[in-house]
Amino acid sequence: MEHHLTDCFCAEELSSTVTALQQQRPESVIYQTSLMSALLSGVYEGSTTIGDLLKKGDFGLGTFNHLDGELIAFDREVYQLRADGSANEARHDQKTPFAVMTFFRPQYRHPFSQSASREEVHQVINQQVKSDNQFCALRLEGHFSQVDTRTVPCQHRPYKPMMQAVEQQPTFHFNQRNGVLIGFRTPQYMQGINVAGYHEHFITEDRQGGGHVLDYQLHQGILTFGEISKLVIDLPEDADFLQANLNPDDLDDAIRSVES
Template structure:
């Protein structure tokens, strides 16, 4: 018969086993609000709150209403990366016109003990998740030799298209900084619905700075990533979205110009 201490130990082991089984069997889903093509057209106001996004996932990225900076989420915390290069915790009532969220359940891990470029990091992921037909969520916790970012400034109506807005985008350099990189790899067939290829945001370890990543070089750190095979999209019902041109002739070129 187990004594009191042993009973506690057995109970803890059972709880740990249940947690691991739940983690292993949890359905991997990406939740997305609106479309990248709508954002490109100037649909910068949405009704989805930060609080609502966190019911759909604990990890993700996007932007805020009026295109007021970049959104990054991890560990159930959401941050606003602002146009002056600073960062702050987002308020639950803040709203987003475009965001991509998931409950982060990585299947793979790779430790970098020496410097690696962005392309070298991506090659590690591509060598494991070889099909471009699945989504991939990725996170790097580490120290970066350099990170080049940009952030979008808050807009006022009448809204200009995103390509016009980012013509004079502010850019920032973070050198020899520890931080978190949050991102997704999206299939090429999703261009316009989302951003095809790699889309990544960065925030410093003190949560005081960051932005949309243009390029980076990792000094050392741990990469965690995993494939996702299900997508759920909430489409807006407001007039801006319903009247937006969601299939312009230069869609692919326009998205590449604003994301790189």
């Protein structure tokens, strides 16, 4: 009973902390459930629901339990992009082992009237948000000449490490499509806790396909983005997480391998 009460207290305390920070500056808080290093180690089941995530933010990305597809959230809508190429609105009772959410309140807007590569889009953000020590949330909406994505297939116990799970991931190529791309730029010191650098997901305008972004070429569109300087992390307490190796020797290489 004491453990149950402690769990409730911690959950209430976390929720009140996030709420208090959001009231001070709504756009300044990132909420994260679990760690990227846990996902790498095969911790593919979490207890956080999509409904829980939407209490912490209206914008974000992640995955679903069993690595069953990519998660993309914006405008308080959450979609599941699966390895069979399908895209569906996620149910509030579905669960995630890893997700990053925020209430998206961008401070900057940059229209692109001409074609721009992924690197050129990132340069616009880097020139405005010069310090690598801050998080940045971004949204790019418009017409894309090309978007290359991947989606990890659903996994089953006994779980393989993520580096092995992604070996069979399908890739998708979207040409001349309207859509929404959202993501985060994460500081290098966060590697392992999150994904350092740019991490982006895409969904088509008709909400019928998308995935984890490998590369893209924008034809024209609008980029909005903003800095974030506060982070709240909810760590799991289940056996899979507690027994996982969260600091492997090849952590940086492994994350770059599965995310690139």
